[in-house]
Amino acid sequence: xxxxxxxxxxxxxxxxxxxxxxxxxxxxxxxxxxxxxxxxxxxxxxxxxxxxxxxxxxxxxxxxxxxxxxxxxxxxxxxxxxxxxxxxxxxxxxxxxxxxxxxxxxxxxxxxxxxxxxxxxxxxxxxxxxxxxxxxxxxxxxxxxxxxxxxxxxxxxxxxxxxxxxxxxxxxxxxxxxxxxxxxxxxxxxxxxxxxxxxxxxxxxxxxxxxxxxxxxxxxxxxxxxxxxxxxxxxxxxxxxxxxxxxxxxxxxxxxxxxxxxxxxxxxxxxxxxxxxxxxxxxxxxxxxxxxxxxxxxxxxxxxxxxxxxxxxxxxxxxxxxxxxxxxxxxxxxxxxxxxxxxxxxxxxxxxxxxxxxxxxxxxxxxxxxxxxxxxxxxxxxxxxxxxxxxxxxxxxxxxxxxxxxxxxxxxxxxxxxxxxxxxxxxxxxxxxxxxxxxxxxxxxxxxxxxxxxxxxxxxxxxxxxxxxxxxxxxxxxxxxxxxxxxxxxxxxxxxxxxxxxxxxxxxxxxxxxxxxxxxxxxxxxxxxxxxxxxxxxxxxxxxxxxxxxxxxxxxxxxxxxxxxxxxxxxxxxxxxxxxxxxxxxxxxxxxxxxxxxxxxxxxxxxxxxxxxxxxxxxxxxxxxxxxxxxxxxxxxxxxxxxxxxxxxxxxxxxxxxxxxxxxxxxxxxxxxxxxxxxxxxxxx
Amino acid sequence: xxxxxxxxxxxxxxxxxxxxxxxxxxxxxxxxxxxxxxxxxxxxxxxxxxxxxxxxxxxxxxxxxxxxxxxxxxxxxxxxxxxxxxxxxxxxxxxxxxxxxxxxxxxxxxxxxxxxxxxxxxxxxxxxxxxxxxxxxxxxxxxxxxxxxxxxxxxxxxxxxxxxxxxxxxxxxxxxxxxxxxxxxxxxx
Numbered sequence: 019x020x021x022x023x024x025x026x027x028x029x030x031x032x033x034x035x036x037x038x039x040x041x042x043x044x045x046x047x048x049x050x051x052x053x054x055x056x057x058x059x060x061x062x063x064x065x066x067x068x069x070x071x072x073x074x075x076x077x078x079x080x081x082x083x084x085x086x087x088x089x090x091x092x093x094x095x096x097x098x099x100x101x102x103x104x105x106x107x108x109x110x111x112x113x114x115x116x117x118x119x120x121x122x123x124x125x126x127x128x129x130x131x132x133x134x135x136x137x138x139x140x141x142x143x144x145x146x147x148x149x150x151x152x153x154x155x156x157x158x159x160x161x162x163x164x165x166x167x168x169x170x171x172x173x174x175x176x177x178x179x180x181x182x183x184x185x186x187x188x189x190x191x192x193x194x195x196x197x198x199x200x201x202x203x204x205x206x207x208x209x210x211x212x213x214x215x216x217x218x219x220x221x222x223x224x225x226x227x228x229x230x231x232x233x234x235x236x237x238x239x240x241x242x243x244x245x246x247x248x249x250x251x252x253x254x255x256x257x258x259x260x261x262x263x264x265x266x267x268x269x270x271x272x273x274x275x276x277x278x279x280x281x282x283x284x285x286x287x288x289x290x291x292x293x294x295x296x297x298x299x300x301x302x303x304x305x306x307x308x309x310x311x312x313x314x315x316x317x318x319x320x321x322x323x324x325x326x327x328x329x330x331x332x333x334x335x336x337x338x339x340x341x342x343x344x345x346x347x348x349x350x351x352x353x354x355x356x357x358x359x360x361x362x363x364x365x366x367x368x369x370x371x372x373x374x375x376x377x378x379x380x381x382x383x384x385x386x387x388x389x390x391x392x393x394x395x396x397x398x399x400x401x402x403x404x405x406x407x408x409x410x411x412x413x414x415x416x417x418x419x420x421x422x423x424x425x426x427x428x429x430x431x432x433x434x435x436x437x438x439x440x441x442x443x444x445x446x447x448x449x450x451x452x453x454x455x456x457x458x459x460x461x462x463x464x465x466x467x468x469x470x471x472x473x474x475x476x477x478x479x480x481x482x483x484x485x486x487x488x489x490x491x492x493x494x495x496x497x498x499x500x501x502x503x504x505x506x507x508x509x510x511x512x513x514x515x516x517x518x519x520x521x522x523x524x525x526x527x528x529x530x531x532x533x534x535x536x537x538x539x540x541x542x543x544x545x546x547x548x549x550x551x552x553x554x555x556x557x558x559x560x561x562x563x564x565x566x567x568x569x570x571x572x573x574x575x576x577x578x579x580x581x582x583x584x585x586x587x588x589x590x591x592x593x594x595x596x597x598x599x600x601x602x603x604x605x606x607x608x609x610x611x612x613x614x615x616x617x618x619x620x621x622x623x624x625x626x627x628x629x630x631x632x633x634x635x636x637x638x639x640x641x642x643x644x645x646x647x648x649x650x651x652x653x654x655x656x657x658x659x660x661x662x663x664x665x666x667x668x669x670x671x672x673x674x675x676x677x678x679x680x681x682x683x684x685x686x687x688x689x690x691x692x693x694x695x696x697x698x699x700x701x702x703x
Numbered sequence: 704x705x706x707x708x709x710x711x712x713x714x715x716x717x718x719x720x721x722x723x724x725x726x727x728x729x730x731x732x733x734x735x736x737x738x739x740x741x742x743x744x745x746x747x748x749x750x751x752x753x754x755x756x757x758x759x760x761x762x763x764x765x766x767x768x769x770x771x772x773x774x775x776x777x778x779x780x781x782x783x784x785x786x787x788x789x790x791x792x793x794x795x796x797x798x799x800x801x802x803x804x805x806x807x808x809x810x811x812x813x814x815x816x817x818x819x820x821x822x823x824x825x826x827x828x829x830x831x832x833x834x835x836x837x838x839x840x841x842x843x844x845x846x847x848x849x850x851x852x853x854x855x856x857x858x859x860x861x862x863x864x865x866x867x868x869x870x871x872x873x874x875x876x877x878x879x880x881x882x883x884x885x886x887x888x889x890x891x892x
Contacts, residue, residue: 064748271848
């Protein structure tokens with residue numbers, strides 16, 4: 019940790035932050051001089067306006083719903099619509115860069131790694147982060163494919179740490195919860211098109227209409243092409259297509275129905291690392307294959323309000339998808355290159371108040387996963403097809419100890435499936451609000467990763483395969499590992515503490531510290547036997563719960579509305595990660611070296627005039643020693659202009675400080691993320 | 704330390720950026736009309752505006768000189784947003800601000816701003832207000848359907864409001880067509 023200090027002082031990193039810091043000084047004094055939370059003259063200004071003028075003014079600050087979230091005893095960060103619009107991001111992972119405590123690395127044209135609190139490039143996605151859209155869990159591959167038309171997102175809640183009981187069965191290291199807009203809020207049309215300096219560009223649109231009183235429908239489509247990455251691999255024309263709809267039917271004040279669905283087609287990503295989760299191997303050179311994936315998602319939800327303090331929601335959803343790996347246009351293994359899945363999920367939640375002091379939420383979920391896993395490079399499944407039922411339930415009680423001051427939330431999740439049998443994940447969270455501007459919280463939670471299909475049935479081969487067209491006599495295998503006995507869920511115990519302060523209505527600071535203990539993580543154990551062939555031999559290893567580790571870190575984010583026209587947000591993430599794999603572990607060795615120790619962001623959102631916005635995002639990410647990647651500081655600048663009502667033009671320059679840089683290796687390729695400029699037009703009518 | 708070319712270019716760029724930013728700092732932003740405002744300041748302005756279009760029955764006031772009383776449920780959350788309206792008058796009636804505790808203590812309220820998302824509190828309060836000439840104003844999803852007369856919501860980052868005319872009628876309040884035109888009308892069932 020101490021070794022990092024001189025690096026931080028490096029001019030290239032420090033300078034931009036110093037300049038911004040200098041900028042802050044005079045304004046801060048000014049606002050002090052103003053004495054009080056809000057400039058008084060704004061109120062006077064507002065008083066002069068009539069209703070129609072008032073209706074044209076943007077609301078600063080978060081809604082009550084968000085405010086309630088921000089008072090939750092957990093490390094929560096909310097990305098609002100305004101954040102999305104002004105981020106300049108064209109895809110979901112890019113948008114997530116602003117979240118403290120999240121590691122986002124672009125590995126290829128449309129391939130990203132996302133993790134919270136460590137394990138970047140390894141156990142992200144598949145097992146650890148629980149990605150949900152409107153409460154529906156989406157399969158791991160979706161981190162790449164769930165690229166919702168960003169304009170349809172109401173907000174994104176990112177919860178770091180083991181998701182409190184209520185959030186998802188798969189929430190081991192974090193939850194990303196995307197809430198899309200009610201169809202009545204996306205009425206009318208929206209067309210957006212963008213083109214960039216590379217091959218990248220996208221076009222999309224949506225149209226919403228009212229079918230009858232209380233019934234609204236919105237449908238949309240998006241097409242995106244990716245560029246700005248120097249890829250050594252033949253990922254020709256990476257592109258992404260999506261069509262989606264949402265139907266909202268408000269039957270009465272008490273009953274609301276919602277149906278939504280989407281079809282996505284993502285050609286030319288390459289996310290085998292995501293899919294194999296724990297099995298990251300630095301020497302996967304030959305397996306960088308073009309991935310073609312398609313996915314279908316359908317969901318129905320019924321919400322019912324029994325009384326003002328009691329409501330329920332029932333969700334039923336279905337996902338299906340398939341993906342193939344192609345090497346230079348040919349499937350990796352033509353006989354069995356098809357991987358497909360079908361997931362069925364039914365989920366019930368009920369919230370009620372008991373004796374006024376207890377806010378209780380409980381729920382139950384049944385999830386059926388039916389999949390056939392065939393052609394993964396280096397990986398096979400036995401059995402290749404499996405249908406597994408996951409039962410889970412949870413109960414949580416938020417107990418008010420002192421009204422508006424002190425509350426305790428205790429709860430547990432209970433899971434049952436044939437891999438882990440019975441598993442309980444308890445958590446306790448204490449929230450103390452001594453003053454309405456100060457909030458402290460403490461949390462202890464234990465969680466387990468019980469979705470073990472990818473480990474239990476896995477047969478992992480670390481070795482080389484002949485390149486197509488290349489003559490090979492030897493087909494050398496380095497080692498094979500699989501599960502010979504039984505394996506247990508990987509466990510995580512997390513201790514978290516947080517403090518939020520709002521010294522003035524325009525300034526908030528949110529700090530979280532955590533210590534994570536990883537137990538019984540899977541690693542390669544002893545050699546079971548050696549398979550001898552005339553020309554080579556293959557040692558077989560057992561796969562055991564024998565790895566432990568520890569990580570700790572600090573995440574801080576400060577938001578300051580410096581002036582009605584200027585918002586600043588800065589975040590800092592420090593992460594220290596240590597994992598102790600077994601002696602024969604070829605996959606997890608080096609994991610600890612894959613996490614940037616320090617990350618900083620600085621965002622500045624300026625309204626130059628009512629119709630012109632200038633936004634800048636500055637990111638610093640520390641070096642990744644495990645892959646010999648240098649630290650990088652990057653700047654993204656967005657200039658937005660609304661020449662007439664309903665039309666928005668924007669120009670976004672990304673990666674402006676460098677010609678190119680590598681964020682994380684994809685397989686063993688260092689793909690360069692290049693400087694790019696994108697122009698975008700959005701028309702709403 | 705030897706600076707590399709790209710470090711120098713970057714430095715120049717950032718200095719330019721900083722200089723540009725400083726210029727904006729020095730020159731206050733042009734427009735007379737604000738573009739954005741904190742939530743409660745905006746709500747206060749809306750509320751003040753809406754009051755011009757709402758008529759209370761005569762019996763709601765003791766006499767012609769009695770004030771128009773606004774009770775705020777969570778005055779901490781509202782902060783100082785209403786401060787600049789304390790000296791204002793609506794139709795010759797002085798505006799007076801109280802908090803909800805005062806209303807519970809039996810004092811009069813003509814306007815009740817229920818700024819909470821807590822549905823339990825919401826139900827409690829609106830039950831307390833029914834049958835009296837109280838203009839209930841909420842900001843929770845579904846509040847108007849539950850009986851609030853006016854309910855704030857946001858759409859496309861702008862503040863909007865919905866009106867439940869039946870509830871207004873029950874309370875004996877007369878709402879001008881001016882505001883009904885710009886509001887979203889909500890039916891109870």
